[in-house]
Amino acid sequence: MLFSAYFCRSSQLSMNCSKSFVYLQIERLKGSYCLNINLKQFIKMKISKILAIAGAAAMLMACGSPKVEGSKEVRDLLPGKGQIDTTSYLLGVNFGLVMTQNGFGDLNMAQVRKGMADALNAKEGEPMDSVFVKQFKIDPSNMNMIINEFLRKRSAYEGALNKEKGDAFRKDFYAKNSADSTASGIVYLIQDSGSEVKAVSDRDTVKVNYRGTLIDGKEFDANEGIEFSLNRVIRGWTEGMKLVGEGGKITLVIPANLAYGERGPRNIGPNSTLIFDVDLLEVHPYVEKEK
DSSP: OOBOOOOOSSSEEEEEOGGGOEEEEEEEETTEEEEEEEEOOOOOOOHHHHHHHHHHHHHHHTOSOSSOOSOHHHHTTSOOHHHHHHHHHHHHHHHHHHHHHTTOOSOOHHHHHHHHHHHHHOOSSOTTSHHHHTTSSSOGGGHHHHHHHHHHHHHHHHHHHHHHHHHHHHHHHHHHTTOEEOTTSOEEEEEEOOOSOOOOSTTOEEEEEEEEEOTTSOEEEEEEEEEEEGGGBOHHHHHHTTSSOTTOEEEEEEOGGGTTGGGOOTTTOTTOOEEEEEEEEEEEOOOOOOO
């Protein structure tokens, strides 16, 4: 942690997300749509991939022809009611997790249901032609642009709020704990100053135990006995680890601009102030290799 359904023209829609957390594929076979999804975790995804899942949800709800045809032997090949109910529920869970894990905030669920109903009731046609898109209240071809702008505003609000709260937290922590601060904005409290052996170079290596939390106390990371070079971590650590000696203990309250800034991962958020409780176990000065 310290280290630095859109519509498509083809009959096949596939998605392979980074980190292998979602694989989604829809194939149109003889008038029906079939879905293949392997869900491992929801962390972050681009808007086109979010929309692909939304589109998949609507398509799966329409899986199969409206009229069940064929002999009894053929009809018996269809999934039973229990399987339909289970799949339907898990698809709802899938869609809900995408919404909650990607910062959509409060949505108008009545409009979500209406959009899905309109997609299900749409007549056959090329998904992006002028006749097809007129069946919807809002042109689906503008989906990426509209939803990206929505998420941009949500992210801007969250980032501004996190910064406002983080600035207030650092001031309060400084006053209540008689803490110290650096010119860069780090607020720190040394519980044990340790020995005279300190990191002085960004290329020095340290071994530490640490716990990272947000200002609300939520833990987002922790490690014991981990080693790293100070030029391979967030800037707040590069600077902060030079404030205490080997064997010492320190609490670092790091402003967002010295942590992850506006690009904070989902479990941290944009412009978040981070608190680290650190035991500095060992300091290993950088030694230039002989040429």
